[in-house]
Amino acid sequence: MRPAQTRTPPASPPSGAAGATQVTPEHDGDPGASLPLDSTPGASLPLDGTPGASFPLDFDVCYRAIAGRDPRWDGRVFLGVSSTRIYCRPSCPARKPKPQNCRFFASAAACVAAGFRACKRCRPDAIPGTRDWDARGDLAARAVRRIRDGAVDSVGVTGLARELAVSERHLRRVLIAEVGASPLQLARTRRAHAARTLIDQTDLPLADIAFAAGFGSLRQFGDTMREEFGDAPSRLPRNGRGARTSVSPGGSAADPASDERPRLALQLRGRAPYDVAGMRAFLVAHAIPGRDAVECRGREAARARSRDAAPIRSRDAVGADPLAPTAHAIDVPGGTATAEIGWEAVREERGTVAIPVALTLPILADTMPAIATVRRLLDLDADPAQIGGALGPDPRLAPLLSRRPGLRLPGARNPQEFALGTVLGQQVSLAAARTLQGRLAEAFSVAPPPGSASEFRPAPDAAGIADTDPAELRERLGLTRARAETLRDVARALATGLDLGPGADRGHARAELAALRGIGPWSVELIAMRALGDPDAFPAGDLILRRALGARTDRETRSLAEAWRPFRGYATQHLWADFLAAQAAATASRSVPHPTHAPGARP
Structure with missing residues (x-):
């Protein structure tokens, strides 16, 4: 470089x-x-x-x-x-x-x-x-992804280097060569940009903004902002569009133990176009009882629907009000936050899309982890023009890109939860998988106490599942013996160090998953696609993909999809969406079970 x-x-x-x-x-x-x-x-x-x-x-x-x-x-x-x-x-x-x-x-x-x-x-x-950086698996890319996710704020450069199994000096040398900045500079710029967003969009005191953005002191905050923007934080314009944001005083730097929790109303930006209807429909179809709420109207509606709710059906949200807000549990270091997404207020301007997201947090220090998780969930860092340039030349994909401009590849809000949910979703309908995931959350997570920042349950505890006998899992969740054993084995791997986060070694993670009994190639690639965030993940054995490509074998499917690199995951999402749309049109208003398009898991 x-x-x-x-x-x-x-x-x-x-x-x-x-x-x-x-x-x-x-x-x-x-x-x-x-x-x-x-x-x-x-x-x-x-x-x-x-x-x-x-x-x-x-x-x-x-x-x-x-x-x-x-x-x-x-x-x-x-x-x-x-x-x-x-x-x-x-x-x-x-x-x-x-x-x-x-x-x-x-x-x-x-x-x-x-x-x-x-x-x-x-x-x-x-x-x-x-x-x-998501399309690469080398050291620089893994480091950038972890820094983007806040690793330097949580474990420091020393901890990051230890996670990546290199020395601090080598990590610094690689990042300067590849990115042009040291790990500390990348982290400082990330904090500064986060603080500028909060200055623009909220009424938080500057001291709280510094705390929320990850700065260790007000002096560090002021010095970094002057270096990045040429002005002290107090001289930067606030609420330039005249919009006021209501933020509760609780959970601030001055009083983190307050019963009232910070509530931030933000506009998270991505590149236009953005398939709003497609993303909302996906989140509704995959909503987990106790972890998500659809057709919510403010916090009271979310509270009424979230805890111990019946399984959510997609028709609940695609009827009279297809752009009603949705609410989702977001796991952060301080506990469980709530993200309410205002789909009907999404707007596009000057090549960007702004999605209103209201965050209710345990403490302000959870602001950046929550924003990072929501951005990953909504795939707000994707570049539709870049993806279209890779996939558009294929005559099989060009019509799909035109029909669904800005289609995104939803990420996993919690990689461990997604891996466990993938096991539960093998060879069953989507509705059944959602029911099983709700049971898992109810059985292996703690209900939120009164006054907590979220009405939702936290993600299931992998360690608790790992210590549970498969016979008990069968009884409590309604699983087959083989599925209960696979769930326990995956939970054990997660509890003992299997990393599925942003900085994970994807090759190592894939190999560890594939070595587990009951986890086949389709499940491995689905976890890589949504949990590991690999935009090139490709479940070649998927029956829908093989049918769409006219391929008879997995090898032939991979060969036909080679030109889609490094965005085979987006091509897969387009083909899945097109299949489901065609199926829905063919069956009109009749309720149809979600197809099981994964090949049989390994026994």
Whole structure:
């Protein structure tokens, strides 16, 4: 990887990236990063499964990107202007800088590490994240995912290096080479962007914002914000759109033991388009009694529906009010939070989508973990243009992309809960699987006490399940003997260290899962897709996929899907959604059981 690059381009830049001259970097000590780009704004990155690796930034391509001010480039490259020491998004409406004053970076943290601060006009800090690092399994990608999930705040750089089985020095060297910033700089930029969001959208006191964003002191908060934005926190504009946010005083930095809990109303942003109806329908169809509520209208409705509720049917939410809010349990370090999603108020503007989410938290320190989990659940870091560039050339997928623009790949709010739920969902209908998951939550999690931050139950305890005899699991949950044994074995693996989180070694996790009795390739890939967050996970043995591709064997299915890398998971989601839509249309209003499209699990 090479440092950020600057040069004076030729008077007539070439028309395509293929003929662009390789840039020779200035060795001025500035950290940098590189990113694979082609010459078409919004087109996909090179689809070799390693976005962000071994491709230096091409100056001519990047300069044409800022000349076109196409918002689809935002987040894929950042412009640093050496004459002003400001960094911008490519779509910034400000006057285009001279070529000799331009430097290009692959991350906001790399810009700050090189001495640039965020532009106040285009707000590059407000750009949604990227899934480029999710498509890779190397050390840098795993570290970025863990830092994005708050690992430096919770365990420090030392703990992160220990998790990744490397030295701190090696971790720092790899991240500077690949991303352009050290682990601490990446964490500081993450905290600063989180704090800026809270300053923009809430009425929280600045001290509480510092606490919620993960800063260790007010001095650190002030120094970092000045470094990132060029101003003290008190000088940054608040509620620029005039919207006021009601935040309860409880659970603040001053009084974390208060009975009243923080409630934040936020707008979480992603790249447009976004398939609102499709995502809501998915969450409703997979709602777990005691963990989710549909058709809720505020906290009272959520409270009435959540605890010990009957199994939720998808028709409850797709009838008269298909965009009614939904509420979901979110597991955070301080306990269980509630996220209420206001689907009917979702809006799109200037290439982004804003989804209203009301968070009720145990304490303010849980703000960032809760936001990270909701973003993962709603797949808000996906880039539809990049995904479309990878999948659109396939004539089998192009019509599906047109029918469902912005279709997302929902993530798992709790990887362990999802792995256990996958076992319960083998070879049964979706409704039956949901019922079993509700029983599991009721049997192996503690009901929330009065006055808690959430009306929902926490996720089932894997250790408790691991210590339970399979015969008791059969009786309490209504499982077969084989399924009860598989559930117990998976719980034991989770309780003894099987990591399915953002920084997990995916190859190792897949191998550990596959070694468990009763876990077949389909289950392994489904867990990789939603729990491990692998956008390229692909259950080749899925019967719906084989039927859609006209393949007779798993090997043939994999061969036909090879061109979809590194987004085979999104292709799978499109094919599943199309199958279910066709099935629903064929059966009209008649209630139909969810198809079991997984092949038989290994006995």
